[in-house]
Amino acid sequence: MAGTAEAPTTNRIGLQKKDYAGSKSTLCIGCGHDLITARLIDAAFDNSIKPEEIVKLSGIGCSSKTPAYFVSRSFSFNSVHGRMPSVATGTALANRNLKIIGVSGDGDTANIGMGQFVHVMRRNLNMVYIVENNGVYGLTKGQFSATADKGSKLKHGQVNHMHAIDLCALAVELGCRFVARLFAGNTKMMRQVLQAALAYKGTALLDIISPCVTFNNHEGSTKSFPWMKSNELALQDIGFVPAYDPHYEEMGHGEERVVKLGDGSKITIKALDKDYDPSNRAGALQLLAEHHESGKVPTGVIYLAEEAPRFTDHLGMVDVPLSSLKEDTLRPSKAVLDEVMDSLA
Amino acid sequence: MATAQAAEPETRTIVNDLVLHVATANGSGSQTSNMVLLRTLFQMGIPVSGKNLFPSNIQGLPTWFTIRANGKGWIARKQDADIVVCMNPDTSDEDAAAARKGAILIYEETLNLADKRPDCVHYAVPFKKLIAEACPDVRLRKLVINMLYVGVCAQLFDFDMEEVRKAISTQLAGKQKAIDLNVPAVEYGYKWAAENLKKADPYRVERMDANKGKIIIEGNAATALGLMFGGVTVVTWYPITPSSSLCEYLEDYLNKYRIKDGKRTFAVVQAEDEIAAVGMLAGAGWAGARAFTSTSGPGISLMNEIIGLGYFAEIPFVICNVARTGPSTGLPTRTMQGDVLSLFYASHGDTKHIVVIPNTPKEAFEMAGEALDLAEEFQTPVFILSDLDLGMNFWMSERFEYPTKPFKRGKVLDKEALDKLNGQWGRYRDVDGDGIPYRTYPGTPHPKAAYFTRGTGHTPDATYSEKPEDWKNNMDRLARKFETAKTRVPKPEIVNNGHAAGLIYFGTTTEAIREALAELDDRHGLKLDQCRLRAFPFTQEVEDFIHRHERVYVVELNRDGQMRMALGAELPRLAGKLRSVLHYDGMPLTAENVVSQIVEFERK
Numbered sequence: 001m002a003g004t005a006e007a008p009t010t011n012r013i014g015l016q017k018k019d020y021a022g023s024k025s026t027l028c029i030g031c032g033h034d035l036i037t038a039r040l041i042d043a044a045f046d047n048s049i050k051p052e053e054i055v056k057l058s059g060i061g062c063s064s065k066t067p068a069y070f071v072s073r074s075f076s077f078n079s080v081h082g083r084m085p086s087v088a089t090g091t092a093l094a095n096r097n098l099k100i101i102g103v104s105g106d107g108d109t110a111n112i113g114m115g116q117f118v119h120v121m122r123r124n125l126n127m128v129y130i131v132e133n134n135g136v137y138g139l140t141k142g143q144f145s146a147t148a149d150k151g152s153k154l155k156h157g158q159v160n161h162m163h164a165i166d167l168c169a170l171a172v173e174l175g176c177r178f179v180a181r182l183f184a185g186n187t188k189m190m191r192q193v194l195q196a197a198l199a200y201k202g203t204a205l206l207d208i209i210s211p212c213v214t215f216n217n218h219e220g221s222t223k224s225f226p227w228m229k230s231n232e233l234a235l236q237d238i239g240f241v242p243a244y245d246p247h248y249e250e251m252g253h254g255e256e257r258v259v260k261l262g263d264g265s266k267i268t269i270k271a272l273d274k275d276y277d278p279s280n281r282a283g284a285l286q287l288l289a290e291h292h293e294s295g296k297v298p299t300g301v302i303y304l305a306e307e308a309p310r311f312t313d314h315l316g317m318v319d320v321p322l323s324s325l326k327e328d329t330l331r332p333s334k335a336v337l338d339e340v341m342d343s344l345a
Numbered sequence: 346m347a348t349a350q351a352a353e354p355e356t357r358t359i360v361n362d363l364v365l366h367v368a369t370a371n372g373s374g375s376q377t378s379n380m381v382l383l384r385t386l387f388q389m390g391i392p393v394s395g396k397n398l399f400p401s402n403i404q405g406l407p408t409w410f411t412i413r414a415n416g417k418g419w420i421a422r423k424q425d426a427d428i429v430v431c432m433n434p435d436t437s438d439e440d441a442a443a444a445r446k447g448a449i450l451i452y453e454e455t456l457n458l459a460d461k462r463p464d465c466v467h468y469a470v471p472f473k474k475l476i477a478e479a480c481p482d483v484r485l486r487k488l489v490i491n492m493l494y495v496g497v498c499a500q501l502f503d504f505d506m507e508e509v510r511k512a513i514s515t516q517l518a519g520k521q522k523a524i525d526l527n528v529p530a531v532e533y534g535y536k537w538a539a540e541n542l543k544k545a546d547p548y549r550v551e552r553m554d555a556n557k558g559k560i561i562i563e564g565n566a567a568t569a570l571g572l573m574f575g576g577v578t579v580v581t582w583y584p585i586t587p588s589s590s591l592c593e594y595l596e597d598y599l600n601k602y603r604i605k606d607g608k609r610t611f612a613v614v615q616a617e618d619e620i621a622a623v624g625m626l627a628g629a630g631w632a633g634a635r636a637f638t639s640t641s642g643p644g645i646s647l648m649n650e651i652i653g654l655g656y657f658a659e660i661p662f663v664i665c666n667v668a669r670t671g672p673s674t675g676l677p678t679r680t681m682q683g684d685v686l687s688l689f690y691a692s693h694g695d696t697k698h699i700v701v702i703p704n705t706p707k708e709a710f711e712m713a714g715e716a717l718d719l720a721e722e723f724q725t726p727v728f729i730l731s732d733l734d735l736g737m738n739f740w741m742s743e744r745f746e747y748p749t750k751p752f753k754r755g756k757v758l759d760k761e762a763l764d765k766l767n768g769q770w771g772r773y774r775d776v777d778g779d780g781i782p783y784r785t786y787p788g789t790p791h792p793k794a795a796y797f798t799r800g801t802g803h804t805p806d807a808t809y810s811e812k813p814e815d816w817k818n819n820m821d822r823l824a825r826k827f828e829t830a831k832t833r834v835p836k837p838e839i840v841n842n843g844h845a846a847g848l849i850y851f852g853t854t855t856e857a858i859r860e861a862l863a864e865l866d867d868r869h870g871l872k873l874d875q876c877r878l879r880a881f882p883f884t885q886e887v888e889d890f891i892h893r894h895e896r897v898y899v900v901e902l903n904r905d906g907q908m909r910m911a912l913g914a915e916l917p918r919l920a921g922k923l924r925s926v927l928h929y930d931g932m933p934l935t936a937e938n939v940v941s942q943i944v945e946f947e948r949k
Contacts, residue, residue: 019792052794055787057628068797068809075787077631077658078799079624080650086621090628090636093579093612095788098632116624119617318608322578323633323786327752329610330576330635332602334747340570340598341744343518344560 012048012244020045022070027062032184032210032225033132037069039187040101040130043194044071047242055091055098059084059113062139063105063132063210082113085120085129089311092125095321096312099198100127107137110146110165117167121174121203123311128197128204131167132184134212135223142215153220168302169288171205172281177305178204179284183232184211185225186299192267193301195240201262201307209297228297235276235300239268262307269301278304357547359427361391361416365498366426368433368440369491372404375432377516377527378491379410383739384512385504386414387561390553394420394856395739396933401586401677407436416553420741421856422933427548428502430494431456432472441465449546451497466546470497470537479533480526489530496534501542503549506535560742564735565639567706568665569595570745571713572637573603576752577663579629579636580613581622586677587733588639588667595637619644623651626662630655631798633757633786635717636662642671642684645691652726653692654800656823659773659782661720661755665713665729667736670931679931680733682852685907688728689881695820699830700728700881704855706742708879709735712835718753723830724784732902734853734933756783760791768793771806773819780826827882834880837887841874846947847894849887849923851878851908853933854900860936861943869944873898878908883915891919898943900926902934 008016020041025034044054051073058064060081067076079087088102109117109131120129135148147167148160171179178200180193190208197204209228211217217224222231239256241248243264257269257278269278277283284303291298318325365382369375376397383395393414400406413420425445431437431452441450441458444465452458454469476490499509510528517523569591572580580599582592596613603610616622622638629636640648645666655662668684670676688700701716703709712729720727756777758770768791773782782805785794796807803819804810850858855877865871876890876897891897891912899909906925913920926942928934 050790052790052792053788055632072797073792073795075785075795076797077628078797078801079627080654080800083620083624083651086616086624087628087631089614089621090579090581090625090630090634091632091787092628093581093614093625094629094632094634094636095786098788115617116621119621312612315612315614316609317612318605318610321633321788322610322612323788325576325578325610327576329605330578330603330752331574331748336602337570337574337745337747341560344562345558345744 011045013050015045015048015051017041017045019051019073020071022072023068025066025069027065028214030213031062032134032212033063033066034069035184035187036130036132036190036208036210037066039191039194041070042191043198047195047198049099049198053097053099054101056101056103057084057088057091058103059105059108061105061108061137062212063103064108066103066132082108082111083116084108085113085116088127089120089123089125092127092312094323096126096317097321098126100125102127102129104129104131105145106131106133106135106147107145110167114146114165118170118174121171121176121205124175124177124202124308125311126201128206131205131207132210133167133207133223134210134216135221136212136216138212138215149222152222153218155215155218166288166292167205167207169285172284172303176203176205177303177308178202179303180204180206180301181297181299182206182208183228183297183299184208185228186232186234189234189238189299192238192240196238196261196265196267199240199261199263199265202310222295231295231297233273233291233296233298235271235273235298237270237272238300241266241268259304259306267301267304278302358549359547360549360551361414361553363414363428363502363548363550364423364426365412365428365430367410367430367494368436369408369410370433370435371400371402371406371408373491374488375408375410375491378495379412380516380739381495381509381512381531382498383412384515384561385499385508386412386550387556387741388508388512389505389550390556391416391550392418392420392555393741396422396734397738399678407433414550416555418555419856419860419936421860422935424935424937428498430498431458432491432494449548451494468497468501468542470494475533475537476530479530485526489526492527492530493534496531496536497538497542499531500535500538501544501546503551505552506532556741558744560744561739562706562742563590563737563739564703564706564709564731565591565667565737566594567709567742567745568713568729568731568736569598571710572717573598574748575635575714575717577635577637577717578611579626579634580611580638581616581625581629581636582638583616583619583622583640583644585619585641585644587669587737588641588644588665591639591665591667591736619647620651623648623662623664626664627651627655627660630660630662630720631787635721637665637717638662639665639667641667641669642687643674645684645687649692652698653694653696655726656692656696656698657694658798658800659724659784660726661724663716663720663727663729665731668730668732676931678733680853680902680933681929681931682732682902683907684730685901685903685911688730689911697827697882698726698728699723699834700730701835702730702851702879703735704852704877706735706740707745710745711748714748715835719830719834721755722753722833723781723826724755725826730852732853756781758783758785758794760789760794763789763791763794772796773803773807773822774805775822775825779829780822780824781829831882831884834882834884836884837879837890838877839875839886839890841890841893842872844872844874845895847874847876847890847897848900849876849878849890849897849908849912850900854902857934857936857939858900861939864936864940865943869940871943871947873943881911883912887912888916888919891916891922894922896924897922898924898926898946900934900939902928904929
């Protein structure tokens with residue numbers, strides 16, 4: 001009706017976009033990380049996740065500050081450098097029903113945090129693990145990280161002579177079942193993959209090339225906006241179809257690959273470049289290896305396997321969170337103590 | 346033929362007072378034999394202790410087990426053994442050489458120790474020959490040969506064979522084949538000794554009734570039980586001697602007794618290292634679990650960064666340090682009270698931690714539950730300071746009492762509480778003036794439940810802050826919280842008879858101190874008051890104790906007098922009264938050592 005303000009859009013649980021907002025970002029203007037933050041807000045809103053059921057965990061670094069900038073109604077834990085995976089694991093043990101979003105950076109994950117990264121990839125926690133990957137340390141002013149490509153240059157000319165650590169290849173190798181490489185500048189793909197990752201039951205590793213506009217956006221950098229704009233090789237056109245979507249049935253036919261997720265939603269993957277099969281583990285590793293040589297950066301879903309039992313499923317725990325258990329369950333009877341004491345007498 | 350050769354004719358009889366030292370090779374099954382000896386004495390009602398001295402190795406290296414039985418109840422380690430059983434040819438010369446004058450040596454006859462120590466009593470036994478007769482199956486001989494010395498000792502020192510058989514059944518509970526193999530071996534040794542050895546020493550044991558209602562247990566098992574009854578829910582750990590058996594016991598107990606409708610009411614996770622173990626605790630404690638790990642000194646060093654985070658972000662979890670000898674890998678299978686300072690002030694910046702210090706398995710059981718309570722009550726990492734001697738050795742103990750006090754879960758706001766407050770709360774506000782704020786568990790279904798947890802500076806409402814006044818106010822509140830803890834941690838155990846000199850001690854030195862105090866009184870006419878510390882922060886009683894005495898000895902198992910340093914730092918006005926009595930060779934304390942050091946001090 002003319003003249004009346006339109007009611008604000010709400011999602012399926014009656015929340016508005018502003019309910020998923022965070023504090024104002026304090027990162028540099030134009031930082032790739034802020035693009036990721038914005039798409040995370042969109043994805044959480046679109047998926048109608050209760051903010052209280054999300055926990056955001058991070059380590060230390062520019063990327064690890066970002067949990068303050070989205071979904072303030074969610075619990076958040078900015079922990080210590082490189083150790084977010086263990087804190088996330090403990091959180092999942094105490095409350096297996098929480099959806100964990102871990103935000104880390106390339107230094108926080110591939111340098112100081114490599115030990116914990118590889119072990120958390122083995123576990124298959126209920127977690128989206130986002131690496132905001134810019135190849136440099138921001139907070140300490142521009143040193144290389146271990147994801148910097150061989151031959152790439154720092155702002156003042158130093159060249160990296162070491163092989164880059166490919167977190168996607170490692171994740172595939174270590175048993176992670178949802179592995180994507182994304183570019184923060186490709187917001188459309190990022191949004192769809194984030195939605196799918198949030199719906200996925202298990203660990204989703206998203207290695208997002210997220211340029212540092214202050215320390216790594218120059219000529220000679222292979223993690224800059226210009227470099228990524230000319231070298232991104234989008235593998236697929238990716239769609240996310242929630243279960244309630246009116247077009248749910250029609251979606252996912254023809255040339256697309258469709259993977260159904262535990263909550264009924266599905267991810268549709270239409271190959272763009274060649275018919276790349278993201279369900280083939282060996283093929284995924286081959287693709288990544290090939291492009292280390294070509295210098296191109298393939299983006300999209302690198303590897304996706306059907307959902308499998310998660311770490312917490314293997315532990316045989318009660319269905320309710322351990323944090324909800326009370327004394328009546330947690331303290332065995334006096335007869336138990338008597339039995340143990342008798343056995344030691 | 347084996348005969349006993351006495352250095353001089355023995356006419357005395359010594360009843361229920363012996364130290365029996367057995368030297369064997371690691372991995373030879375000698376633990377079972379030694380436990381049978383220990384259990385037999387225990388079942389005969391004689392106070393007894395068993396200490397295992399083992400190498401950092403799995404098989405083949407020398408290992409020793411020392412049993413002390415004493416009718417008066419003195420069961421601390423003693424410097425010299427009365428009876429030495431030499432089963433390990435690699436160490437028998439050394440073992441014999443280390444024996445005191447007049448000691449009794451029991452050994453494989455081919456070792457020929459008679460010539461080497463003519464001043465000792467000798468029982469040469471053809472163990473190898475006997476085992477061939479006692480055990481037809483060649484493959485099993487290695488496993489039961491040690492049972493022969495059990496039989497020989499039983500015969501020589503009057504162990505009750507019925508009790509020996511019962512001890513074997515208890516020790517090998519449920520393994521009937523093993524029982525059927527071991528009992529005849531013991532009996533064979535007994536019979537052989539009766540027929541071939543001539544008693545030439547004064548030692549014998551006699552049934553008494555001092556152990557009624559008691560149990561035998563290792564401290565690590567006791568701590569594990571305390572945690573189970575204390576409602577632990579998340580256990581993460583990384584193996585390290587001498588703490589590993591704690592989490593292994595705990596997992597076994599939990600799997601047996603904490604299953605509900607076929608499902609576990611707990612999670613036990615072996616982490617990739619100690620940093621991950623404590624990181625998991627931080628996540629679990631934050632998310633509302635009663636979280637626990639055990640480790641030893643090197644593990645504490647690795648955990649330091651996250652311990653600081655736990656202190657500053659105010660996250661509850663419990664770490665038991667089963668201390669060993671350090672620094673570095675040090676002597677991983679020896680004991681030390683060497684991590685006093687590294688626990689009290691663990692991590693960078695201004696940190697102080699609540700530490701409880703048990704001295705017996707019973708107290709380890711009680712304090713484990715108490716530590717879980719204190720952690721949640723004070724929303725902070727809490728430590729249990731144990732050591733190898735308590736954790737891995739065998740102690741007689743009173744039966745544990747069933748805990749009846751309800752769990753203390755601390756100040757937690759749930760949805761209903763938040764509704765009542767209209768969502769008006771701040772994570773780090775000191776509402777009650779005791780320095781302890783309120784918290785919510787992640788997942789609490791209230792739009793105002795969430796807060797941001799960080800290791801960086803923050804305001805009372807948990808927002809980021811670099812303002813000097815915010816930082817200082819928060820640190821002052823944490824100090825206030827620590828002051829409150831002084832009124833809630835376990836109080837010291839004090840015996841005060843108005844003497845001029847006092848003695849402060851803690852943990853596993855207790856048995857040696859009891860014996861030393863009796864001896865100082867009986868033999869030297871020296872009387873001291875006593876204060877056994879049971880926690881950090883030091884409570885008012887500790888300050889009063891030092892204040893009331895002219896001089897106070899602080900006994901501890903480390904080189905630098907760490908507890909004395911901590912007392913001096915916390916109570917600087919009283920520091921001048923403190924004197925260190927130290928013992929730091931990796932072995933448990935002896936009464937002899939305490940007596941000689943204090944006598945020397947007092948004579949000055």
